[in-house]
Amino acid sequence: MLYAILCYHDEAEVDSWSKEKDDAVLTKRAQVTDPLAAQGKLGPVARLMPTTAATTVRSGREPLVIDGPFAETKEQLLGFYLVDCATLEEAIDVARGLGRDETGGFEIRPLRLFQPAAFPSPAFLE
Amino acid sequence: MTDLAWINTALTSARPRALGALLRYFRDLDQAEEAFQEASLRALKNWPVNGPPRDPVAWLTLVGRNAALDDLRRRSKSQALPPDDVISNLGDAESDLAERLDSSHYRDDVLRLLFICCHPNLPATQQIALALRIVSGLSVTEIARAFLVSESAMEQRITRAKRRVSAASVAFETPNAYDRAERLGSVAAMNYLLFNEGYSASGGEAYIRLPLCEEAIRLTQLLLRLFPSEPEIMGLAALMFLQHARAPARLDEDGSIVLLEDQDRRLWDRDMIAEGLVLVEKALRHRRPGPYQVQAAIAAVHAQASRPQDTDWAEIELLYATLERLQPSPVVTLNRAVAVAKVRGPQAALDMVEPLAEPLAGYFHFFGTRGALLMQLGRSEEARVAFDRAIALANTSAEAAHIRQHLDRLMADSAQGRGAAAST
Known part of the structure; x- marks a missing residue:
């Protein structure tokens, strides 16, 4: 089963991280993701730009385009991991590992549909 | 991170909001700061044991407020006449504070x-x-x-x-x-x-x-x-991202200034540029242009050029003309002149710069720019005078050193009797 592990954290706090702290968090998380990647269980990983860069489009008779995130919440969706786990237990373990010594939380959502990426490599990574 | 670093980060990020709420409550800056200080001390004791609260800002605001109120009550008991009005006022506010957070x-x-x-x-x-x-x-x-x-x-x-x-x-x-x-x-x-x-x-x-x-x-x-949804705040943030992205390339190892056209663009922070570009685009959708948005748009043109010669100077000149209309200032005109020099040549730019001599008589960049234009036109002697003036007005040693490089080049060129070659 494919699971999406969605990262919900307080954006104000993440913005206050120094570069060193940010690097430390990514290094720590790599300890969890590297073994998964080696086993072929890690799908794409994405980090979203802050919600201040977000635009929301509300469907309706007149689609409404507004600034900012979809919903005002205390914790925002800041990124996600896709993992291939045999059981929910296993996915929970992965999320636990990712969140060690952190605040905020993770939501684990089983995937119903998965289409591999169509673009060879995103332009901004060049 | 197993230490208390996460608490410090949480306190730093919560500070403006919690302190702002405490200030609304106490209407006194010192008292609000004291209350926040006390709340932070309690957080350092409490959070490692109980874990972080769901909402650190609300926690700090409520704990800070209660601590200050307790203190106020204690002090009022030891006084002959308790300031009843103060306390009852605070009591009224207490009930609705929680919802107002x-x-x-x-x-x-x-x-x-x-x-x-x-x-x-x-x-x-x-x-x-x-x-x-x-x-x-x-x-x-x-x-x-x-x-x-x-x-x-x-x-x-x-x-x-x-x-x-x-x-x-x-x-x-x-x-x-x-x-x-x-x-x-x-x-x-x-x-x-x-x-x-x-x-x-x-x-x-x-x-x-x-x-x-x-x-x-x-x-x-x-x-x-x-x-x-404030386009000017988006513009301001975008401007900062786009300018700050260049920071790693703006000084060389010796701490000397590296001009935009000489910078190693691979050192620019791509993530920051991407976020800046997104914000400029978002802001412009509002069709309510303002000075920060236009400045961000100018920075965006630079950020999108992978080589200096790819820079769309005509677009930059247009944007500076817009900025001049929105926020007329001799400094803006001076910057526009730099773009004009790229599009229409140094003489057109110099014509634009000359009338600024009076308002910018004490401005380092005026003389630096004027000197560079004169140098391009082969008017070495006048260029030297302008550069000397710029050095006298330099704010930092890096600025002065940068102008001295120009002067050295002028000297070397005139020694070889080919002053006009400096423009290449």
Whole structure:
């Protein structure tokens, strides 16, 4: 089963991280993701730009385009991991590992549909 | 991270909102700061044991407020006449405080807190120092280091500034739309100054002071989260991202200035540029252009050129012309002239620059630009005079050293009797 592990954290706090702290968090998380990647269980990983860069489009008779995130919440969706786990237990373990010594939380959502990426490599990574 | 670093991060990020809420409650800056201090101390004791609260800002605000109230009650008991009116007033406010801790209130609270710091009677540097101390919670030592003055001088400066803003009256009612827009404008201007102070320092040895830029970005991000649909705040944030992205390339190993066209563009921070570009695009959708948006758009044109020769100078000139209309200033015209030189040649640019001699008589960049244009036109002697003047006006040693390089080149060229070759 494919699971999406969605990262919900307080954006104000993440913005206050120094570069060193940010690097430390990514290094720590790599300890969890590297073994998964080696086993072929890690799908794409994405980090979203802050919600201040977000635009929301509300469907309706007149689609409404507004600034900012979809919903005002205390914790925002800041990124996600896709993992291939045999059981929910296993996915929970992965999320636990990712969140060690952190605040905020993770939501684990089983995937119903998965289409591999169509673009060879995103332009901004060049 | 197993240590208490996460608590410090949480306290830093919660500070503007919690302190702003406490200020609304106590209407006194010192009392609000004391209450926040006490709440932070309790957080350091409590959070490692109980884990972080669901909402650190609300926790700190409520705990800080209760601690200050307990203190007030204790003191009032030991006095002959308890100030009943004070306590009953506070009691009334208590009941609705919890519900009022939502983002719409934080918005005005944080704005008020920042607005207090940019009191028009304070000179710009004092506004910035005060905001760094009160809103960002930097220590006096850190601020003194950033401004390259002694700790005692900075302590004095901040104390004096604080006394002045405390005496001034600030409305504590929820501001109306007009007042809010005006406050937001002043606060944005102060953040812009703070960023500029870090981007090109007005004095001392260090030409770039990254911590000041980083703090300005952090405060602007906070404003952007509180006012997500204000195109000028998007523009300001975008401008900061796009300029700050170049920081790693702006000085060489010896600390000398590297001009935009000579910078190693691979050193630019791509993530930051991407975020800046997104924000410019978002802001322009609102069709309410303003000076920050236009400046961000100019920075965006530079950021999108992978080589200097790919820069769309015609677009930049148009944008500067727009900026001139929105915010007429000789400095803007001077910058426009640089773009004109690229599009229509140095003579057209010089014609544009000459009338600025009077208003910019004390401006380093005026003489630097004029000298460079004269040099391109082969008028070496006049160029030398302009560069000499620029050196006399340089704010930092890096600026002076940069002009000296120009002079050295002029000398070398004239020694070989081919002054005009300097334009190549």
